[in-house]
Amino acid sequence: MSSTKPRHYPLHLQITALFMLLILLLGGSLTWYHYRQSSDLILTASAQLFEQYGERLRLEFLRTYQPIVQLINMLALDSIVKAQTATERLTRLTLLARALEQRPQVTALQIGYASGDYLVVRPINGDRLSASLQPPGGSHLIAQSISTDPQGRRQQQDYFFDVDLRLIEQRDTAPSDYDPRQQNWYQLALEHDRHGVTEPYFFPTIGKVGITLSGRDPLQGTVIAADVALDRLSRSISELHITPRSEIVLLDQNFNALAYRDPGKLVLLEQHRIIDIARLDSLGSRVLDAASKPVAAGERRFRLEFDRETWRAELYALEAADGIHFELLILVPENELLSEALRIRRQSNLITGIILMLALPLTWLLARQIARPLRQLALEASQIRRFQLDQPISTRSRIREIDDLGHSMRVMKDTLNQFLGMLGAMSEETAFVPLIELICTQTMSVSQAAGAAIYLVNDDDTRLELASLKLAEATGAAPLLPPCALHGDHQLADCLLHETSLSQTLTHSSIDHPMYPLLQALHTGRLQVISIPLKNRNRESVGVLCLLYGNSQAHCENDLLDFIETLSGFASLTLENRQLIGKEKALLEAFIELIAGAIDAKSPHTGGHCARVPALTEMLARAACDSSDPAFADFSLNDDQWEELHIASWLHDCGKITTPETVVEKATKLETFHDRIHEIRTRFEVLKRDAELRFWRQLHDAKDTERQTLKVRLEATLARELGQLDDDFAFVAQCNLGREQMAQSDQQRLRTLARREWLRTLDDRLGISWEARQRRPGGTVSLPVRETLLADKDFHLIPRTEADYIPANNPWGFRLHQPQHLYNQGELYNLLINAGTLTPEERYKINDHIVQTIIMLEKLPYPRHLRGIPEIAGGHHERMDGRGYPRGLTGEQMSLPARMMAIADIFEALTAADRPYKEPKRLSEALLIMGQMRDRGHIDPHLFRLFLHSGVCEQYACQYLTPAQRDPVDIRRYL
Numbered sequence: 006m007s008s009t010k011p012r013h014y015p016l017h018l019q020i021t022a023l024f025m026l027l028i029l030l031l032g033g034s035l036t037w038y039h040y041r042q043s044s045d046l047i048l049t050a051s052a053q054l055f056e057q058y059g060e061r062l063r064l065e066f067l068r069t070y071q072p073i074v075q076l077i078n079m080l081a082l083d084s085i086v087k088a089q090t091a092t093e094r095l096t097r098l099t100l101l102a103r104a105l106e107q108r109p110q111v112t113a114l115q116i117g118y119a120s121g122d123y124l125v126v127r128p129i130n131g132d133r134l135s136a137s138l139q140p141p142g143g144s145h146l147i148a149q150s151i152s153t154d155p156q157g158r159r160q161q162q163d164y165f166f167d168v169d170l171r172l173i174e175q176r177d178t179a180p181s182d183y184d185p186r187q188q189n190w191y192q193l194a195l196e197h198d199r200h201g202v203t204e205p206y207f208f209p210t211i212g213k214v215g216i217t218l219s220g221r222d223p224l225q226g227t228v229i230a231a232d233v234a235l236d237r238l239s240r241s242i243s244e245l246h247i248t249p250r251s252e253i254v255l256l257d258q259n260f261n262a263l264a265y266r267d268p269g270k271l272v273l274l275e276q277h278r279i280i281d282i283a284r285l286d287s288l289g290s291r292v293l294d295a296a297s298k299p300v301a302a303g304e305r306r307f308r309l310e311f312d313r314e315t316w317r318a319e320l321y322a323l324e325a326a327d328g329i330h331f332e333l334l335i336l337v338p339e340n341e342l343l344s345e346a347l348r349i350r351r352q353s354n355l356i357t358g359i360i361l362m363l364a365l366p367l368t369w370l371l372a373r374q375i376a377r378p379l380r381q382l383a384l385e386a387s388q389i390r391r392f393q394l395d396q397p398i399s400t401r402s403r404i405r406e407i408d409d410l411g412h413s414m415r416v417m418k419d420t421l422n423q424f425l426g427m428l429g430a431m432s433e434e435t436a437f438v439p440l441i442e443l444i445c446t447q448t449m450s451v452s453q454a455a456g457a458a459i460y461l462v463n464d465d466d467t468r469l470e471l472a473s474l475k476l477a478e479a480t481g482a483a484p485l486l487p488p489c490a491l492h493g494d495h496q497l498a499d500c501l502l503h504e505t506s507l508s509q510t511l512t513h514s515s516i517d518h519p520m521y522p523l524l525q526a527l528h529t530g531r532l533q534v535i536s537i538p539l540k541n542r543n544r545e546s547v548g549v550l551c552l553l554y555g556n557s558q559a560h561c562e563n564d565l566l567d568f569i570e571t572l573s574g575f576a577s578l579t580l581e582n583r584q585l586i587g588k589e590k591a592l593l594e595a596f597i598e599l600i601a602g603a604i605d606a607k608s609p610h611t612g613g614h615c616a617r618v619p620a621l622t623e624m625l626a627r628a629a630c631d632s633s634d635p636a637f638a639d640f641s642l643n644d645d646q647w648e649e650l651h652i653a654s655w656l657h658d659c660g661k662i663t664t665p666e667t668v669v670e671k672a673t674k675l676e677t678f679h680d681r682i683h684e685i686r687t688r689f690e691v692l693k694r695d696a697e698l699r700f701w702r703q704l705h706d707a708k709d710t711e712r713q714t715l716k717v718r719l720e721a722t723l724a725r726e727l728g729q730l731d732d733d734f735a736f737v738a739q740c741n742l743g744r745e746q747m748a749q750s751d752q753q754r755l756r757t758l759a760r761r762e763w764l765r766t767l768d769d770r771l772g773i774s775w776e777a778r779q780r781r782p783g784g785t786v787s788l789p790v791r792e793t794l795l796a797d798k799d800f801h802l803i804p805r806t807e808a809d810y811i812p813a814n815n816p817w818g819f820r821l822h823q824p825q826h827l828y829n830q831g832e833l834y835n836l837l838i839n840a841g842t843l844t845p846e847e848r849y850k851i852n853d854h855i856v857q858t859i860i861m862l863e864k865l866p867y868p869r870h871l872r873g874i875p876e877i878a879g880g881h882h883e884r885m886d887g888r889g890y891p892r893g894l895t896g897e898q899m900s901l902p903a904r905m906m907a908i909a910d911i912f913e914a915l916t917a918a919d920r921p922y923k924e925p926k927r928l929s930e931a932l933l934i935m936g937q938m939r940d941r942g943h944i945d946p947h948l949f950r951l952f953l954h955s956g957v958c959e960q961y962a963c964q965y966l967t968p969a970q971r972d973p974v975d976i977r978r979y980l
Contacts, residue, residue, distance in 0.1 A: 020372035021365070028364060032357025037350075061241070073111055073231045074200055076104050077220040085116065086227035091150040091162060094124050101126045102146055102170055112211050112232045115219075117185025119226035121159070123151040127210070129165075141174045143167045151181050159183075185228070194219035194228040202329050205257045207282050208232060214263055214271055214282055216329070239268040248341035252293055254285065255323075256332040260300060262288055263331065285334070292316060296336055308339075315339040378407050445473040448550065452569050455527055456553035458486070458520070459539075460497060462546065469497055469549060476526060476553075484522040495519060500536035501546040506570060507536045520551065529555035537570055590648075597655045603662070613919055619654035621909035621961050625948065626650055626902060628955035636947040640901055645870035650902050653877035657906055660857030668847045673741045674835045676842070681832065682741045688763050688794055689734040695764070696726045733758055737795075743842040752837055759795035759833045797831030817859055819891040824849050855882045856891045873900065881906040886942030896945055904945040908952060911935060911944065918967055928962050929974045936979045953979060 080086070085097040094116070101114050105128050113127040126148045129140050138147060144165040151161045161181040165173045185191050193201025200220040207214055211234065219230035235255075242253045242264050255264035261282045262271050270288050285297040295311045296318055309316040316336050323331040441459055449457035456476040460469040470488045489497055495518060496509045511518055511532040524532055533554040541547050552569065602615070626647075629637045642650065661669075667677050675681040700723045707715045740747070740755055766789040770781055780800035805827040811819055824846045829835075835844060843851065859879035867874060880903030883889035885896035896904065915931040926934070932953070939949050952958055953976040962971050 018372075020375060021368045024368040024372070025361060025365065028357065028361050032353065032360065035353060035357075072108055073218050073233060074220070076108060076111075076114075077200060077218060077229045077231055080104070080114070080116075080229045081220050081222045081227075086222040086225050086229070091124070091152055094150065095148060095164065098126065098146075098148060098166070098170055101148075102166075105146070108231075110233055112208065112213065112215065112234045115185065115190070115217075115230040115232065117188070117191045117228045117230070119186075121151075121153060121184050121186055123149075123183065123185040125149045138163070140165050144173055146170065151183055151185075190217040190219040190230045191228045194221040194230070195226075204259075205235065205261065205263050205282075208234065213268075214261075235263050236268050239264040239266065239271070242266055247335070247337050250338055250341060252290055252334075252336040254288065254293065254334045256285070256300075256334060258330050258332070260284060260297075260332065292336055296334070300334060309336070375404065375407075378404075378411065382407070382411055441473045442475075445475045448552070448569065449475050449477060452552050454552040455529075455532075455555045456523065458551040458553070459548060460489075460551070461539075461548040462491060462501075463488075467491055469501075472548070476523070478527070484526050486519055486522060489519040496534060496536055497549045497551075500538050500549050504538055504540070504546065506538070509534050509536075520553070523553060527553070527555050531555070593652075597652055600656065600659055600662070614913060614917060615655060615658055617913045617917070617965055618657060618906065618909045619651060620964075621913060621957070622654040622902070622906050623647075623651065624957045624960060625905045625909060625952060625955075628951055628957050629901065629905070629948075632951060632955065634947070634951065637901075637951070649871050649873050650877060652871065653874040653902070654906055654909070656858070656862060656874065657878040657881055657910065658854060658858065659861055659878075660854040660859070663857045664850060664854050668843070668850050671842050671847065674743055674838050674842050675741050675832065677830060680741075682738055685737055685741075685795070685832070686734060689730050691763050692761075692794075693727055693730050696723055696730070737836065740836045743838065743840070745840055747837070747839050755795070755833070755836055759793055761794040762791045763794055764789050765792050795833045795836065797829075797833050801829060801831040801834070802826050803828040803830070811856070817856075817863065817892070819856060819859075820893045821849075821856070821891055852882070852890055855879060859891070873902075876900060877902045877906060880904070881910040883907065884943045885945055888942075901948075904948055908935070908944050908948055911938065912952075912958075912961075913965075916962075916966055916970060918970070925967070925970055927970050927972045928958070928966060929972050932958070932974060932976075932979045950980060 080100075083097060083100060085094055085100070088094040088097070105111055105114060105126065113125050116124040126146065129138070129144050129147055140147060145168040146166040148164040148166070149161060150164070151159055153159050159181050161178045161183075163176040163178060165175075167173055189203050190201065193203060200218060203217040203219075205214055205216050213234040213236055215232055215234040215236075217230050217232050219228050221228045239255075242255060247253070253266065254262055257263055261284055265271055265283075265288060267289075271283050285300060286294045288294075292309070292311050296309055296316075299307045299309070299318070300320060304318075305320045307318050309318055315338075317339050318337075319335045321333040321335070323333055441461075445457045445459050448454075455478065456474070458471060458475070459473045461472045462468075463470050468488045468491050471486045474484075474486060489495055491501065492498055496507055497519060500507045509518075511521060511524060511534055513524065513530065515521055518534075520532070520534055524530070535552040535554070537550045537552070538546055539548040539550055550569075598616070626642060629640050630642060632640075670676075673680050673682065675685070700719050703719055704712060704716055736751075736754065737758065740751065768786075768788065770778055773781075777800070780803070782799060803826060805823070805825070809827055811821060811823065826846055828846050828850075829844055838844060859875055862875040862878055865874075877900060879891075880894065880899045883892065883894045883899055883903070885904075887893050887895040912931060912935060915926045915934060916928070918925040935944065935949060938944050939946050958976075
């Protein structure tokens with residue numbers, strides 16, 4: 006998972022952005038609040054206005070409705086309800102005409118009689134009515150009467166009257182089947198005690214929508230009805246102005262449109278013929294069409310999204326009168342309804358923008374003023390992070406928190422400066438005792454104390470012993486403070502027991518305190534002692550750090566004490582690390598000397614060699630450091646290099662631990678784990694016994710007469726044969742000892758003797774180890790078998806395994822000629838060794854110790870200053886001319902310490918008095934041999950000259966050579 010680094014912005018930009026954001030949030034919130042409040046007020050006022058409009062329409066209807074009801078009630082008491090004929094009924098025409106004149110909303114007055122007669126009076130004031138009746142000229146009023154003649158036929162007569170109610174024309178029309186008793190208004194009047202009201206319906210005669218109010222005469226059963234057109238409500242609706250595009254429709258319970266701002270749309274026409282009352286979706290308004298579905302679904306209040314615009318809709322129920330129910334639908338565009346709120350919002354946004362534009366530069370300047378000291382402190386913090394602590398912090402600010410931060414950073418910078426100074430001083434000091442002195446001095450300086458002391462717990466954890474004492478103004482030598490018990494009754498013991506810092510004031514009465522002698526040393530009558538426990542990484546108490554303050558010194562403040570406690574923790578860890586490093590170095594030193602001692606103890610032939618070579622090498626290295634010879638002008642060793650040379654010289658022969666003792670201790674040619682000359686002796690003994698057996702057999706087989714003569718001859722032969730065998734064995738035994746050079750004649754005699762045979766009658770595979778049996782050829786050999794006296798058999802060859810093989814391209818750069826076999830133990834092969842007792846395989850194994858030394862040492866994980874150990878330790882068998890081993894390096898390819906070790910190794914080997922296989926060389930003899938080696942390009946001539954001139958030769962001889970070896974020498978002879 007990858008993580009992206011967050012982007013950072015300057016503080017003044019963030020402050021400005023935050024301030025602008027706050028202004029925007031505040032202005033936006035206030036704008037939104039004002040907008041919401043204004044909207045709520047407007048909506049509340051609108052709801053009230055809608056209710057007022059509904060109430061206004063209701064009252065308007067009531068103003069129309071109530072007089073008509075009174076008119077019906079009045080007519081129900083008139084004599085017209087009792088009239089039996091049309092003539093009688095028309096006598097009351099004046100009353101009816103006056104009623105129609107006074108109430109223009111009434112389009113017709115109808116009277117239905119119980120007999121089925123019917124009278125209706127209408128004013129002629131509409132084009133539709135004139136078109137359908139075609140009245141004569143000057144007609145103002147029409148009266149239509151339906152009555153039943155004696156024959157039971159229903160006839161209709163139309164009477165046209167002028168404005169003065171004079172009859173202009175009477176028309177007899179066709180028979181009529183219209184029966185008022187079957188009409189809804191008639192039946193409603195009979196069902197109600199007072200009056201009945203029909204649902205709105207379309208009046209075909211006048212082409213308008215209206216209702217019919219009816220009442221009955223309780224005695225006669227006559228019903229008086231008035232047709233009321235609702236077009237006046239449409240005029241009232243058209244007078245209502247909510248917003249320019251608002252829509253108001255009056256609906257009946259079936260959501261038919263009863264009143265609308267355009268009354269002409271209330272009816273549906275087809276070829277100028279009325280077919281139905283209009284509904285919402287047929288009024289010609291798209292928004293009303295869209296609102297028809299939620300209205301039909303019964304929603305009373307809803308928001309309508311139409312043509313990317315929001316409309317608010319309210320559906321109010323109007324109880325115009327008993328039995329009369331209307332629905333008032335009001336649709337208003339929200340942006341028009343809330344235009345004032347939107348205007349307020351726009352003004353608020355404008356004001357917020359103006360404030361924002363004015364506040365932006367002021368905020369920018371103010372933010373920069375606030376951020377400037379913070380930027381300076383950030384720069385100072387960056388310098389502190391890079392440990393650039395030389396410049397003081399001088400940032401000031403009128404903001405308390407920023408000023409406090411600057412002060413804290415100044416204190417932190419000074420503290421870090423002091424702390425790093427102490428760290429640097431402590432890290433440079435590697436010795437334990439000087440480190441304690443340094444810690445004591447630095448702590449006293451930082452804490453501005455009159456003195457400081459460090460007590461450490463001794464090795465057996467019984468007492469505290471003074472490790473260092475420093476006094477700032479003491480005259481004379483510092484007093485020697487006695488040790489104190491670790492579990493005693495005093496301040497230092499309590500400090501370790503409670504593991505906390507303690508403070509105590511000493512006076513002349515504090516005689517029992519371990520630091521009482523410091524009162525006199527500091528010339529003070531009062532001394533404040535602050536004890537701080539020192540703990541290691543395991544939280545174990547290792548000592549106590551004491552700070553001393555006299556009368557004239559300032560006391561240790563809390564923050565300074567915290568710093569000192571932190572510093573003391575680091576100091577204790579530093580002390581522990583130095584102790585651990587010292588102990589680890591001592592352990593490493595002892596372990597190295599242990600290995601070297603084990604190598605020397607392994608063989609008496611090299612006893613003390615691994616200890617004397619380091620001594621001589623270090624003598625020669627010290628002489629080279631002190632020499633003014635140009636060859637050593639650039640040579641010097643620091644402490645780490647001395648440690649490297651010391652370890653390398655002690656481990657220069659560590660590979661000998663892998664060399665078998667049988668090879669190191671091989672004193673004769675036939676010696677392995679035992680000297681096999683005894684096997685050869687046994688074979689000679691067998692041959693001698695065979696000679697004696699032949700003597701006795703020959704003597705036994707001879708005739709008695711010849712036996713005495715034959716015995717003399719056979720005894721002489723036996724004596725010669727036994728003598729020859731004794732002489733031959735003595736020769737073989739002498740060859741086994743090894744000499745400087747073996748003669749060719751001796752080698753030939755040895756080969757001749759080797760071919761002599763002897764008789765073996767026992768199986769040589771019995772009683773030997775599994776590993777030895779693996780090397781012997783398989784199969785059964787018939788016994789007895791004749792074998793040669795000295796044999797080189799296949800099982801004498803020990804193969805070289807993969808682990809013993811070093812490839813030519815090895816990583817160590819060894820250039821070696823490896824024998825084919827690991828060992829060759831052939832009897833004749835070993836006895837024919839030209840010089841010494843070692844075969845080429847064994848001599849390679851002896852030389853292999855330096856190979857193993859390099860391989861072993863290069864496997865170790867060295868610190869950086871010890872990485873030259875393998876090169877120094879592994880070069881003491883190299884030669885200046887490049888003919889050494891194992892790498893074949895020349896003098897230029899070897900470091901000077903490696904060449905020094907080569908001289909030390911050779912000189913020690915020549916003069917060692919603990920080699921049982923040779924006598925030690927006298928000093929003169931050893932120097933003569935080394936001079937020859939110098940001349941042959943074996944050793945460094947400059948170092949050999951330094952070895953003689955510097956006195957290292959005589960110094961080593963005095964320490965390690967016996968008096969008999971220290972003969973007088975003239976070094977000029979060897980130069």
